[in-house]
Amino acid sequence: MTDTSRRSLLKGTAGILASGVFPAVHADDKPTLRYLGTAVNQDKAIAEKFKADTGITIQYVAVNTDEVTKRAVTSPNSFDLIDTEYFSLKKIIPTGNLLGIDTKRIKNADKITTLFTKGEVAGKKVGDQGTAPKKVMYLAKPDAKTFSAEPTQYMTLIPTVYNADTLGIRPDLIKRPIESWKELLNPEFKGKASILNIPSIGIMDAAMVVEAMGLYKYPDKGNMTKKEIDLTIKTLIEAKKAGQFRSLWKDFNESVNLMASGEVVIQSMWSPAVTAVRTKGIACTYQPLKEGYRAWAAGFGIPKTLAGKKADAAYEFINWFLDGWAGAYLNRQGYYSAVLETAKAKMEAYEWAYWMEGKAAEKDIKSPNGQLLAKAGEKRDGGSYEERMGGIACWNAVMDENVYMVQKWNEFVAA
Numbered sequence: 001m002t003d004t005s006r007r008s009l010l011k012g013t014a015g016i017l018a019s020g021v022f023p024a025v026h027a028d029d030k031p032t033l034r035y036l037g038t039a040v041n042q043d044k045a046i047a048e049k050f051k052a053d054t055g056i057t058i059q060y061v062a063v064n065t066d067e068v069t070k071r072a073v074t075s076p077n078s079f080d081l082i083d084t085e086y087f088s089l090k091k092i093i094p095t096g097n098l099l100g101i102d103t104k105r106i107k108n109a110d111k112i113t114t115l116f117t118k119g120e121v122a123g124k125k126v127g128d129q130g131t132a133p134k135k136v137m138y139l140a141k142p143d144a145k146t147f148s149a150e151p152t153q154y155m156t157l158i159p160t161v162y163n164a165d166t167l168g169i170r171p172d173l174i175k176r177p178i179e180s181w182k183e184l185l186n187p188e189f190k191g192k193a194s195i196l197n198i199p200s201i202g203i204m205d206a207a208m209v210v211e212a213m214g215l216y217k218y219p220d221k222g223n224m225t226k227k228e229i230d231l232t233i234k235t236l237i238e239a240k241k242a243g244q245f246r247s248l249w250k251d252f253n254e255s256v257n258l259m260a261s262g263e264v265v266i267q268s269m270w271s272p273a274v275t276a277v278r279t280k281g282i283a284c285t286y287q288p289l290k291e292g293y294r295a296w297a298a299g300f301g302i303p304k305t306l307a308g309k310k311a312d313a314a315y316e317f318i319n320w321f322l323d324g325w326a327g328a329y330l331n332r333q334g335y336y337s338a339v340l341e342t343a344k345a346k347m348e349a350y351e352w353a354y355w356m357e358g359k360a361a362e363k364d365i366k367s368p369n370g371q372l373l374a375k376a377g378e379k380r381d382g383g384s385y386e387e388r389m390g391g392i393a394c395w396n397a398v399m400d401e402n403v404y405m406v407q408k409w410n411e412f413v414a415a
Contacts, residue, residue: 031313032057036072037083038065040252041160041298045368046326053320056313065198072097076303081314085298087131087200087222087397089156093145098301100139100154105315108322109155111339116159116297117151121390126295130204130222130397133159133297143304157299158318159338161330164293164388168255168269172283173262181205181291182212184266185239194258194267195236197248199409201396204294205268206232208393212291222397226404233408237415248413252276259284271334274381279371286381292393293382299338331355332368336385358384 035042039062047058061079063071069088071078076097084092092098103109114120119134128134136156138148147156169178174189184193184205196202207221210232218228239245246264249255256276258264269286277284300318302311320326327343330336332351337343344352350362358380365374374380382388399405 029309030055030057031080031310032059033080033310033313033317034059034061034078035081035083036061036063036068036079037298038062038068041083043329046321046329049325050317050320053325054316056316058317072301072303077305079303080306080310081317082301082303083160083298084157084301085296085396086133086136086157087296087395089136089147090131090398092301093136093139093147093156096143096145097304098156099304099306100142100144100152100156101158101300101302101318102142103153103155105319106155106158106322107319108339108342109158111341112159112322113336113338113340115162115389116338122386124390126390126392127292127394129218129220129393130294130395132395133162133299157301158322159297159299160321161335161337162295162297162389163271163335164295164382164392165268165270166289166293166382167287168259168267168274168277169285169287170259170262170265170283171285173265178266178287179290180212181208181289184209184268185213185235185244187242187244189266190243191246192263192265193244194247194249194255194264195245196255196268197250197413199406200398200402201294201296202248202268203229203232203405203409204394204396206236208289208291208294210235212289221394223399224401224405226401229399229401229405229408233412236412240412240415275334275367275373278373279367288382288388288391292391293388294394294396295389295392296396329368332366334373334380336389340385354380356385358382358387 035058042060042062051057068084069091072082072092073095116133116137119125119128119132136147138152139154139156140148140152142154167184195205204221207218210216216231247258249258252273255269255273259277260280260282271286274284274286302314306314322339324342324346327337327339328346331343353359354361354365360379361374361376363376364372367373
């Protein structure tokens with residue numbers, strides 16, 4: 001740049017500063033991304049940080065899990081980015097409405113955890129009953145309508161968050177060790193137990209209980225036959241009629257209130273709900289059980305209608321998401337992130353040791369918004385990442401007999 005042109009640029013800038021009118025650099029060339037998903041994953045802090053880093057606006061479209069799938073199937077032009085569960089892909093991919101994500105455009109694609117790409121944790125295979133991500137992870141070409149059994153350049157979804165769920169308990173009220181899923185239906189807890197009333201997930205918890213009781217061993221808990229559904233529901237109905245359940249919960253806050261009030265001492269639970277009970281100063285444990293965990297996972301997908309600047313922005317967001325800040329933010333909430341290495345770089349050593357290595361906290365552990373989650377000296381329930389994710393028994397799924405299963409589940413709810 002010549003001195004003259006530099007001077008006139010500075011003069012121009014001075015004029016703009018004096019007038020207080022700033023050129024809209026971001027506004028014109030940075031698109032807004034419509035992000036379809038459930039409210040659980042749509043975090044204001046993530047959108048704000050991404051906007052600060054890139055100038056791209058995230059517009060959250062929050063709906064429930066079923067509605068996410070429905071929109072993906074019926075109106076792929078109503079969103080620019082989808083955050084959906086892996087089990088929903090069996091319904092979405094055959095429509096051709098999601099494009100395979102080109103991993104050559106994803107900087108950290110090769111660092112995505114082997115839990116997704118190979119179904120392994122620390123070199124050991126984990127349980128893959130139900131919709132294990134590795135079964136639905138790849139497409140042979142971007143517009144394929146069937147899954148590829150082999151790894152390819154195209155991923156259906158890039159993982160956002162995942163976890164392994166178990167039962168929550170009130171150790172102060174139970175006062176003895178709880179080691180098995182069968183305790184959920186133990187008459188000792190009559191009127192003080194609760195199960196999750198979302199059919200496709202609740203029935204998996206029930207199947208874990210049925211197996212733990214020694215009643216039946218399922219070839220695949222995530223894809224039951226009608227006979228297996230009948231047996232599972234019959235077991236639940238008998239327990240319900242005997243007064244086992246204080247409640248069937250549908251909503252996160254409901255599960256927190258049941259536990260915090262002590263009305264329930266053992267129930268299906270989600271990790272952040274256990275955390276929410278603890279932040280009230282009430283003892284609540286996310287109990288590791290000998291039969292293992294029921295796992296779930298969600299990921300980002302791109303609709304076939306996306307092109308040009310919007311497609312570039314969607315790839316920019318996915319790359320940013322895997323770059324560490326978002327991963328560290330999610331790990332601090334008790335979830336797990338897709339690329340562990342970049343998240344680790346954005347966490348303090350003591351945080352990583354607590355959340356991911358199962359070590360006693362060297363300092364108090366706080367949530368991203370500053371709430372106390374664990375005091376110095378405490379350990380995370382379920383131990384390290386390897387222990388927890390290595391202990392998966394099955395994954396959330398949509399069964400072939402889903403319609404029949406929901407009908408039978410409704411009979412249980414009405415019983």
